[in-house]
Amino acid sequence: MALLQRRSFLKGSVLATLAATTRAVAADSPAPKSGRSAAFPAPVCTPPSLQIPAPTSMGVVWGVTAHATGFVDLSSHPDLADAQRFFAGDGGLKALDDVALGVRLTGLKPDSLYYYRTGTVPIDFKGAYKILPAEPVLSEIHSFRTPGKASPSSFAVINDTHENHPTCALLAAKIETLEPAVTVWNGDLCNSFDQMPRMAQVVLYPGKSNLAVNRPILFTPGNHDYRGVVARELPRVLLTREPTERASAYWTLGWNFAYRQGQIAMIGLDTGEDKPDWHTAWGQLAQFTPYRELQARWLADALEQPEIKNAPYIVAFCHIPLFDDSPTANPGDKAEDYASWQGHCHDLWAPLFEQHGVQLVVTAHKHRFRYDAPSAKRSWAHVVGGSGCDLPPKGQLTVLQGKVTGDRLQLIAHNLTTGATLGDYSFKPRQVSG
Numbered sequence: 001m002a003l004l005q006r007r008s009f010l011k012g013s014v015l016a017t018l019a020a021t022t023r024a025v026a027a028d029s030p031a032p033k034s035g036r037s038a039a040f041p042a043p044v045c046t047p048p049s050l051q052i053p054a055p056t057s058m059g060v061v062w063g064v065t066a067h068a069t070g071f072v073d074l075s076s077h078p079d080l081a082d083a084q085r086f087f088a089g090d091g092g093l094k095a096l097d098d099v100a101l102g103v104r105l106t107g108l109k110p111d112s113l114y115y116y117r118t119g120t121v122p123i124d125f126k127g128a129y130k131i132l133p134a135e136p137v138l139s140e141i142h143s144f145r146t147p148g149k150a151s152p153s154s155f156a157v158i159n160d161t162h163e164n165h166p167t168c169a170l171l172a173a174k175i176e177t178l179e180p181a182v183t184v185w186n187g188d189l190c191n192s193f194d195q196m197p198r199m200a201q202v203v204l205y206p207g208k209s210n211l212a213v214n215r216p217i218l219f220t221p222g223n224h225d226y227r228g229v230v231a232r233e234l235p236r237v238l239l240t241r242e243p244t245e246r247a248s249a250y251w252t253l254g255w256n257f258a259y260r261q262g263q264i265a266m267i268g269l270d271t272g273e274d275k276p277d278w279h280t281a282w283g284q285l286a287q288f289t290p291y292r293e294l295q296a297r298w299l300a301d302a303l304e305q306p307e308i309k310n311a312p313y314i315v316a317f318c319h320i321p322l323f324d325d326s327p328t329a330n331p332g333d334k335a336e337d338y339a340s341w342q343g344h345c346h347d348l349w350a351p352l353f354e355q356h357g358v359q360l361v362v363t364a365h366k367h368r369f370r371y372d373a374p375s376a377k378r379s380w381a382h383v384v385g386g387s388g389c390d391l392p393p394k395g396q397l398t399v400l401q402g403k404v405t406g407d408r409l410q411l412i413a414h415n416l417t418t419g420a421t422l423g424d425y426s427f428k429p430r431q432v433s434g
């Protein structure tokens with residue numbers, strides 16, 4: 001509830017002052033090679049996951065197996081000289097969690113390279129007046145680059161992984177070769193979230209890969225990510241965006257994003273559940289209709305922001321398709337079957353896409369690749385990512401790659417099942433006035 005309060009941090013050479021009392025992971029654990037799994041000293045159980053990237057902030061989350069608090073040391077130097085220490089937790093109390101620790105790094109420079117490591121402090125909480133911290137456990141030193149107008153104009157998209165670790169390993173390996181600036185995880189990470197330790201493994205250590213150690217992920221929720229008895233705990237492992245990014249009227253829109261990744265304005269939207277709110281399956285616990293409407297108001301404001309309005313390319317991401325030309329396709333308002341597309345979101349958001357020249361909308365959910373070229377009725381292209389959970393030779397495991405090459409945004413659909421390319425499309429820059 002106290003998300004608006006800033007995090008505390010210490011300036012200065014924290015390494016020097018803590019060197020005598022710190023047990024480094026590096027001393028007793030092999031260095032995790034990029035894309036490879038690694039052993040972790042207790043209570044750490046996952047590598048760090050870079051999340052909620054923004055020009056002046058970044059989030060770091062990692063899994064733990066016992067009560068602990070934590071911090072991130074951050075520096076512009078590879079040896080962490082003059083590092084700043086940012087602690088997990090908001091307000092007066094630092095975090096205490098037995099599943100995951102999340103740290104928000106704020107006050108950063110856009111388009112800048114940073115080095116970081118996590119620190120995990122096991123806590124023996126014997127009682128209100130007897131709390132025993134152990135020595136911090138430090139991770140390896142990793143790096144990331146904050147986005148901004150001068151950063152690489154590229155992204156990769158995976159979707160519908162449905163907690164399938166073997167396919168996640170394949171997807172992560174492919175992303176490692178593509179080297180995008182950021183990876184969009186376009187929903188349905190799970191089947192349902194029913195248990196917290198499992199949630200941490202699914203989100204933070206998919207396929208025992210280092211998916212987000214050196215490049216951040218952007219999360220757009222899928223319908224399955226709202227299911228299960230602990231689904232409401234998801235912000236413990238997938239941080240919500242920095243509150244300062246949006247006006248107070250939109251404070252509940254925790255996962256919507258709008259920022260510049262080089263020449264590309266990245267827009268994140270949440271289509272929510274794939275059945276109507278009144279569906280008996282939700283037991284009266286769904287209220288996605290007003291949530292989608294609020295996102296339309298946020299989107300209208302976001303598209304007017306100068307850094308978005310003046311971007312050469314605008315790409316929007318959401319889980320459920322926003323278009324289907326089949327007259328029998330369920331637009332999400334029927335009790336039977338699941339939605340093939342989200343008619344309510346389409347009606348709310350598509351006029352804004354048209355008005356502001358959004359070139360491409362990237363969706364998922366159908367587990368089958370599809371590309372809908374712009375038409376006389378729709379100015380924006382619509383692409384549906386394939387599956388993220390079908391091991392080859394079954395299904396259609398895909399990674400969508402977006403990158404600006406010369407004066408075009410190129411979208412390539414990689415089929416990991418066959419090794420072939422499903423499609424290769426290019427987009428001209430928008431006509432920007434001023």
Ligand SMILES: [Fe+2]
Binds near residue numbers: 162222365367
């Ligand atoms: Fe799915």
Ligand SMILES: [Fe+2]
Binds near residue numbers: 366
């Ligand atoms: Fe879905």
